[in-house]
Each structure stands twice: as C-alpha cells, then as structure tokens.
Amino acid sequence: MPDSRRAAQPLYGRIRDELRTTIHAGAYLPHERLPSESDLMFRYGVSRITVRQALGELEKEGVLFKVPGKGAFVSKPKPFQQLARLQGxxxxxxxxxxxxxxxxxxxxxxxxxxxxxxxxxxxxxxxxxxxxxxxxxxxxxxxxxxxxxxxxxxxxxxxxxxxxxxxxxxxxxxxxxxxxxxxxxxxxxxxxxxxxxxxxxxxxxxxxxxxxxxxxxxxxxxxxxxxxxxxxxxxxxxxxxx
Amino acid sequence: MPDSRRAAQPLYGRIRDELRTTIHAGAYLPHERLPSESDLMFRYGVSRITVRQALGELEKEGVLFKVPGKGAFVSKPKPFQQLARLQGxxxxxxxxxxxxxxxxxxxxxxxxxxxxxxxxxxxxxxxxxxxxxxxxxxxxxxxxxxxxxxxxxxxxxxxxxxxxxxxxxxxxxxxxxxxxxxxxxxxxxxxxxxxxxxxxxxxxxxxxxxxxxxxxxxxxxxxxxxxxxxxxxxxxxxxxxx
DNA sequence: ATGGCCAACTTGTTATGACAGGTCATGATT
DNA sequence: AATCATGACCTGTCATAACAAGTTGGCCAT
The missing domain is CATH 3.40.1410.10 (Chorismate lyase-like)
Structure with a gap:
C-alpha cells in the first residue's frame, strides 16, 4: 500500500523500498535467501528493530517470506491467468x-x-x-x-x-x-x-x-x-x- | 505471523487474543476508544513493544484501527456486501x-x-x-x-x-x-x-x-x-x- | 467569550540488550 | 561411513529507554 506523501520517510521505509527495488531488479532470484538481519543492520547502519520492521512490511506485501532459523527468502512471482479469454x-x-x-x-x-x-x-x-x-x-x-x-x-x-x-x-x-x-x-x-x-x-x-x-x-x-x-x-x- | 503450533503462546499472542475476545464480547462499542498502550502495559504487566505487537496484529485483522496521537479504536462491523453494476x-x-x-x-x-x-x-x-x-x-x-x-x-x-x-x-x-x-x-x-x-x-x-x-x-x-x-x-x- | 499557548498524554520510530528456540556445518566418536 | 554433539548463526520474543510528532484540555491574556 503506497503512501508516498511523506516528505520525511522513516528509516525502515527507506530500507523497505530499497530492498523491494533491489529484489524487483533481479538481484535475488525467487526463493533465494536475502542477507540476514545482522548483515542488513551493518549494511544500513541501523538497529535490528528497524531492519525487522522493513522486512516485516515486505513480508506483508508478499515480496518475501521468513523462515525462523534460516532467514528471509524472495517470494516467487505470482502466476496469473488472462481474464479476457474464456478458458478453464x-x-x-x-x-x-x-x-x-x-x-x-x-x-x-x-x-x-x-x-x-x-x-x-x-x-x-x-x-x-x-x-x-x-x-x-x-x-x-x-x-x-x-x-x-x-x-x-x-x-x-x-x-x-x-x-x-x-x-x-x-x-x-x-x-x-x-x-x-x-x-x-x-x-x-x-x-x-x-x-x-x-x-x-x-x-x-x-x-x-x-x-x-x-x-x-x-x-x-x-x-x-x-x-x-x-x-x-x-x-x-x-x-x-x- | 505467530506460529500457532507452539504449545506456549507468546505474550503478545495472549494479549491479542484476550483483547479480541473482550472486544467481540461487546465490552467496547464500534469506534469506542480502547485503553492506551501505557494503560495496557500496566494492566498486563508487559513492555510496550509487547502491547504494540498485540495491537498491531489486531489492527492487521481489522478488529481495530489506530490513530496517531489519539489511540486505538474498535472497528465498525463490516458493511453488508452489495453488488452493483459497473461497465466503464x-x-x-x-x-x-x-x-x-x-x-x-x-x-x-x-x-x-x-x-x-x-x-x-x-x-x-x-x-x-x-x-x-x-x-x-x-x-x-x-x-x-x-x-x-x-x-x-x-x-x-x-x-x-x-x-x-x-x-x-x-x-x-x-x-x-x-x-x-x-x-x-x-x-x-x-x-x-x-x-x-x-x-x-x-x-x-x-x-x-x-x-x-x-x-x-x-x-x-x-x-x-x-x-x-x-x-x-x-x-x-x-x-x-x- | 474567544483565541493562543503549553503541559500532559497519545502513538510512531529507533536504539540497545538479552534470552529462547530453530538451523546447519563441522568435528568427534562409534 | 554413519551418527551424534557442539558451536556458530539464524529469526522470534521481550525488556528498557529516549526522542519525534500528533492531540487535547486547561489556563491565561485579550
């Protein structure tokens, strides 16, 4: 759900957006594992809660899914069906x-x-x-x-x-x-x-x-x-x- | 998303469930304001992050909605589903x-x-x-x-x-x-x-x-x-x- | 009576820290 | 070679703390 009216974006919002962009740009394949929370903390220079909030929102968007003990993984692109054709x-x-x-x-x-x-x-x-x-x-x-x-x-x-x-x-x-x-x-x-x-x-x-x-x-x-x-x-x- | 296979429910899960039950039991009317996060912290004897997690999940479920600076409010029952005709x-x-x-x-x-x-x-x-x-x-x-x-x-x-x-x-x-x-x-x-x-x-x-x-x-x-x-x-x- | 200001209260964001429980590679033992 | 234990690493939960920004009622000045 976009909310692009904010002039001052919170940190987790920036990280969320950047990760989404990176993922959509193909930097990670479907089901490929993303960097750990610890890695992202260092990479972005923020606290863990901030990273978790960003990841949590991407999970909510369906961009990624988390597995306890293993990490976060890029979700598969959605399959789709053409609506205009009457097809089973x-x-x-x-x-x-x-x-x-x-x-x-x-x-x-x-x-x-x-x-x-x-x-x-x-x-x-x-x-x-x-x-x-x-x-x-x-x-x-x-x-x-x-x-x-x-x-x-x-x-x-x-x-x-x-x-x-x-x-x-x-x-x-x-x-x-x-x-x-x-x-x-x-x-x-x-x-x-x-x-x-x-x-x-x-x-x-x-x-x-x-x-x-x-x-x-x-x-x-x-x-x-x-x-x-x-x-x-x-x-x-x-x-x-x- | 809580792992509901856990025998021991996390604290925020217990609070979330108890609040949901309380709300559905009619203790609060639609659009009535819920206790503040501070109040809930004292009431349940937990930290604020735990309360926020519980409230956040109820918000995600649509049970309540939050207004910054004002508090959390009980959501109205969902309107009755109607069908209307639309072309362009x-x-x-x-x-x-x-x-x-x-x-x-x-x-x-x-x-x-x-x-x-x-x-x-x-x-x-x-x-x-x-x-x-x-x-x-x-x-x-x-x-x-x-x-x-x-x-x-x-x-x-x-x-x-x-x-x-x-x-x-x-x-x-x-x-x-x-x-x-x-x-x-x-x-x-x-x-x-x-x-x-x-x-x-x-x-x-x-x-x-x-x-x-x-x-x-x-x-x-x-x-x-x-x-x-x-x-x-x-x-x-x-x-x-x- | 009205408007403005401010303190108290509210949620939002972020940091630091610690412990619990899950995963997995590696080394030791059989 | 197979199995088990251990340690490193992973996410989940929870605590404490502080500051930012929004809301609102009370008080004071006009």
Missing part, C-alpha cells in the same frame, strides 16, 4: 508450464436457490448439481471453485475424473457443448474460516471473488460458479482497448 | 443516471520508484507526476486512484479541473493523445487505515486492487495507476468470449 483454469496454467491439479471436495444434487435458478434459467428449487473443488497450482491451493450445472450435465460430470480434467474441456470435447461467452462479476472478499482453511490462509485474508455465468454458443447458460481466488499467490490480468 | 466507470455511471465526482487529494512531482519508472519506461528516479484522487459515486467514495504520468503530461493536467473531468478524456480531447490499450492486473487487498479513511471504510476491509498501465495508440505507456476499489458498493463486470 487448467488450460490457462498449462500454457505457462505450471502443474495443476484439483481436489474435488463434493459433488451433489440439491435444490437451486433463487440466484442459481435465475442464472441457469431454472425454476427456483429445481435440482442442480453442485461441484466444490480446490484448484492447486504447483501443489499449492489457489482457488476454491463452487460450480452449479443442470442435473443432466451434472450426472455426466459425476462420472469424470474431475481431479485432473477441466469442466470446460469435458463439456466441449466429450459432450459436444460449444461454449460461447461468459459474464463475470468481480469483487473482493475476506476469507471466512472454512475457506481460509481450504486455501491455506488465515481467516480474514483478502480473496478475489469471481462470479462467472458461462453460456453455450446459442446463449443458453450452462455453468454458474463462484471462484474464490487467493491474491498472495495468484492474480488475473487483462488487456482492454480504448 | 464514467460512462456507465452517467448512463445510469449516477452522479460522479472526484476529490483531488494531491498532485505533485516526485522521483519515480523502480516500479513506476519501469512501467512508464523512464529512468529510476526520473521525475513523474503523481495524482491522488478519491472517486465518488452519488457522493459516496468508491475508489482511491493513484496515478503517475510523465511530467510534461502532469504539468498540463495540473491546470485542469480534475474534480469533474476524467484524465483519459482530457488526454484525448485536449491534448490529442490517442489512447490505445491498457494492461490490468487484478487482485484483492486489505485496506490500511489511511486508505480506509479516504474510502469511508474500516481498516482491513477487502479492496479490489487494479493495477493499470495505459498506452497511447503507438503502444507507448502514458499513465500508470493503482485503483483501490470498494467491494461493498460496486463491482466490476466483464463479458468474455470462448
């Missing part, structure tokens, strides 16, 4: 050479609530299939996806290996459903304890929430879902034209 | 009959840090103009925008009425700079106290953060900014194609 998570991540997997938490049929029914153009209370998955990138959880589809699709999905395959790919390749477009709504939320646990986060951590309604080529809704995404290890990117 | 900010807002305005907080020239310089393809430390604005929708703050442009653009913008006019419109209509595309990166963050105050939010509230680098028609970067957007009073939406 696996499709997008494989393009970048990442390893992806899913943990299927639950798949069941239940009555559609008003929102789901409206989105999928079903009667309220009509049966829908709900999928709950944690998506993992390089073995680290990055999102909790909750998906609803009509039961005739859900029945077929239930027979698939959803741990390693994307719903979109299955719909298109196996069931011949040509996808058209999706409508997204994006905002931010705090992780509740259950979600935080699933995503290896502390309760209250910031999450990006994406609501996505995906349509087939004829404009009929086929898939309604919420994606709760971590921001500390993943982000979305988008290029827009004027 | 000014366009969509006026289209729907909303009133939009800006509050210009600050416009100044300062040396570009590494990130800003890299994005705007300037030398580190080169002068850039920084704009800080709060965007209001129906008189309610919805985002804090921090914008950097090259000084030759900033000088001209400084002469404009930025409270009611959009930077993009000025650049295109008044200065003949044809805008091309923008690159966005999207994630979620917690609001720090200063930003929270500007957006009439509680510290620790979830914010959508959009990093935007806008280019002219030739692909040259002209405008780099961070938009810190509330999620409780509007959201972003997007339609994407397969």
């Amino acid at each position: 998570f696996a499709e997008a991540m494989r393009e970048h050479g990442h390893e992806i997997s899913n943990r299927l938490l639950d798949i069941r049929t239940l009555p559609a609530d008003a929102t789901v029914a409206e989105r999928l153009q079903l009667a309220p209370g009509a049966p829908v299939t709900e999928l709950r998955r944690v998506r993992l990138l390089n073995r680290e959880p990055v999102s909790l996806d909750i998906t609803w589809v009509a039961p005739h699709i859900g029945e077929r999905l239930a027979r698939e290996d959803l741990a390693s395959r994307d719903v979109f790919v299955i719909l298109e390749n196996d069931y011949g459903i040509a996808l058209g477009h999706a409508d997204l709504a994006i905002d931010a939320q705090l992780a509740d304890p259950a979600t935080a646990k699933l995503l290896a986060l502390d309760p209250g951590a910031p999450l990006l929430r994406i609501e996505r309604l995906t349509h087939d080529r004829h404009g009929h809704p086929v898939d309604f879902e919420y994606l709760y995404c971590r921001s500390d290890n993943f982000q979305f990117r988008l290029r827009i034209a004027r | 900010f000014a366009e969509a807002m006026r289209e729907h009959g909303h009133e939009i305005s800006n509050r210009l907080l600050d416009i100044r020239t300062l040396p570009a840090d590494a990130t800003v310089a890299e994005r705007l393809q300037l030398a580190p430390g080169a002068p850039v103009t920084e704009l800080r604005r709060v965007r209001l929708l129906n008189r309610e703050p919805v985002s804090l925008d921090i914008t950097w442009v090259a000084p030759h653009i900033g000088e001209r913008l400084a002469r404009e009425d930025l409270a009611s006019r959009d930077v993009f419109v000025i650049l295109e209509n008044d200065y003949g700079i044809a805008l091309g595309h923008a690159d966005l990166a999207i994630d979620a963050q917690l609001a720090d106290p200063a930003t929270a105050k500007l957006l009439a939010l509680d510290p620790g509230a979830p914010l959508l953060r959009i990093e935007r680098l806008t280019h002219d028609r030739h692909g040259h970067p002209v405008d780099f900014e961070y938009l810190y957007c509330r999620s409780d009073n509007f959201q972003f939406r997007l339609r994407i194609a397969r």
Whole structure:
C-alpha cells in the first residue's frame, strides 16, 4: 500500500523500498535467501528493530517470506491467468508450464436457490448439481471453485475424473457443448474460516471473488460458479482497448 | 505471523487474543476508544513493544484501527456486501443516471520508484507526476486512484479541473493523445487505515486492487495507476468470449 | 467569550540488550 | 561411513529507554 506523501520517510521505509527495488531488479532470484538481519543492520547502519520492521512490511506485501532459523527468502512471482479469454483454469496454467491439479471436495444434487435458478434459467428449487473443488497450482491451493450445472450435465460430470480434467474441456470435447461467452462479476472478499482453511490462509485474508455465468454458443447458460481466488499467490490480468 | 503450533503462546499472542475476545464480547462499542498502550502495559504487566505487537496484529485483522496521537479504536462491523453494476466507470455511471465526482487529494512531482519508472519506461528516479484522487459515486467514495504520468503530461493536467473531468478524456480531447490499450492486473487487498479513511471504510476491509498501465495508440505507456476499489458498493463486470 | 499557548498524554520510530528456540556445518566418536 | 554433539548463526520474543510528532484540555491574556 503506497503512501508516498511523506516528505520525511522513516528509516525502515527507506530500507523497505530499497530492498523491494533491489529484489524487483533481479538481484535475488525467487526463493533465494536475502542477507540476514545482522548483515542488513551493518549494511544500513541501523538497529535490528528497524531492519525487522522493513522486512516485516515486505513480508506483508508478499515480496518475501521468513523462515525462523534460516532467514528471509524472495517470494516467487505470482502466476496469473488472462481474464479476457474464456478458458478453464487448467488450460490457462498449462500454457505457462505450471502443474495443476484439483481436489474435488463434493459433488451433489440439491435444490437451486433463487440466484442459481435465475442464472441457469431454472425454476427456483429445481435440482442442480453442485461441484466444490480446490484448484492447486504447483501443489499449492489457489482457488476454491463452487460450480452449479443442470442435473443432466451434472450426472455426466459425476462420472469424470474431475481431479485432473477441466469442466470446460469435458463439456466441449466429450459432450459436444460449444461454449460461447461468459459474464463475470468481480469483487473482493475476506476469507471466512472454512475457506481460509481450504486455501491455506488465515481467516480474514483478502480473496478475489469471481462470479462467472458461462453460456453455450446459442446463449443458453450452462455453468454458474463462484471462484474464490487467493491474491498472495495468484492474480488475473487483462488487456482492454480504448 | 505467530506460529500457532507452539504449545506456549507468546505474550503478545495472549494479549491479542484476550483483547479480541473482550472486544467481540461487546465490552467496547464500534469506534469506542480502547485503553492506551501505557494503560495496557500496566494492566498486563508487559513492555510496550509487547502491547504494540498485540495491537498491531489486531489492527492487521481489522478488529481495530489506530490513530496517531489519539489511540486505538474498535472497528465498525463490516458493511453488508452489495453488488452493483459497473461497465466503464464514467460512462456507465452517467448512463445510469449516477452522479460522479472526484476529490483531488494531491498532485505533485516526485522521483519515480523502480516500479513506476519501469512501467512508464523512464529512468529510476526520473521525475513523474503523481495524482491522488478519491472517486465518488452519488457522493459516496468508491475508489482511491493513484496515478503517475510523465511530467510534461502532469504539468498540463495540473491546470485542469480534475474534480469533474476524467484524465483519459482530457488526454484525448485536449491534448490529442490517442489512447490505445491498457494492461490490468487484478487482485484483492486489505485496506490500511489511511486508505480506509479516504474510502469511508474500516481498516482491513477487502479492496479490489487494479493495477493499470495505459498506452497511447503507438503502444507507448502514458499513465500508470493503482485503483483501490470498494467491494461493498460496486463491482466490476466483464463479458468474455470462448 | 474567544483565541493562543503549553503541559500532559497519545502513538510512531529507533536504539540497545538479552534470552529462547530453530538451523546447519563441522568435528568427534562409534 | 554413519551418527551424534557442539558451536556458530539464524529469526522470534521481550525488556528498557529516549526522542519525534500528533492531540487535547486547561489556563491565561485579550
């Protein structure tokens, strides 16, 4: 969080900024160890508390992480997914050479609530299939996806290996459903304890929430879902034209 | 971040937890002032650094917010999450009959840090103009925008009425700079106290953060900014194609 | 009654110091 | 060669202390 209005920057702020610059300039590789607190004390000629404050803020920013007894290490750059393309998570991540997997938490049929029914153009209370998955990138959880589809699709999905395959790919390749477009709504939320646990986060951590309604080529809704995404290890990117 | 696998909880952790419990039990009302650090030192029989660490973590959790010179205050309960429709900010807002305005907080020239310089393809430390604005929708703050442009653009913008006019419109209509595309990166963050105050939010509230680098028609970067957007009073939406 | 000043109180920053507990390389022992 | 102990080095916690800067109520002058 920038606060660049201060004329007189505290020492720890200067050190924090300089270290961030140094790291971003490539002086240290991802997961490379930074100089120890003692080294930085001598290097900057300040007390340890000042160094610790600077490092603590960089840790808070996600630039580095600390390991007791070992030191501070540069965090990996965040993987990202292009938002403008309607792509399954696996499709997008494989393009970048990442390893992806899913943990299927639950798949069941239940009555559609008003929102789901409206989105999928079903009667309220009509049966829908709900999928709950944690998506993992390089073995680290990055999102909790909750998906609803009509039961005739859900029945077929239930027979698939959803741990390693994307719903979109299955719909298109196996069931011949040509996808058209999706409508997204994006905002931010705090992780509740259950979600935080699933995503290896502390309760209250910031999450990006994406609501996505995906349509087939004829404009009929086929898939309604919420994606709760971590921001500390993943982000979305988008290029827009004027 | 405390290591919660520890059988013996550090002192600051005990104090943090006890204060949180006390606050949640209603001993203090929202916005009520907590005991001072000095009081807490005596009350718990610990040093000030220990109290500050406990308070700092509660602040990070959003349970309280600190005001220099005044004290620590209990945060208000988080506002109820609402969804609002947003397309392009000014366009969509006026289209729907909303009133939009800006509050210009600050416009100044300062040396570009590494990130800003890299994005705007300037030398580190080169002068850039920084704009800080709060965007209001129906008189309610919805985002804090921090914008950097090259000084030759900033000088001209400084002469404009930025409270009611959009930077993009000025650049295109008044200065003949044809805008091309923008690159966005999207994630979620917690609001720090200063930003929270500007957006009439509680510290620790979830914010959508959009990093935007806008280019002219030739692909040259002209405008780099961070938009810190509330999620409780509007959201972003997007339609994407397969 | 009002405004200005100042002391007391507030949090923020920084220094020095010490101890606890974790990590790991090296040397000694089996 | 494998294992264990030790010492050096690492971060985490906590104490004491001092100064900086912001806030505010009381007192005094006008």
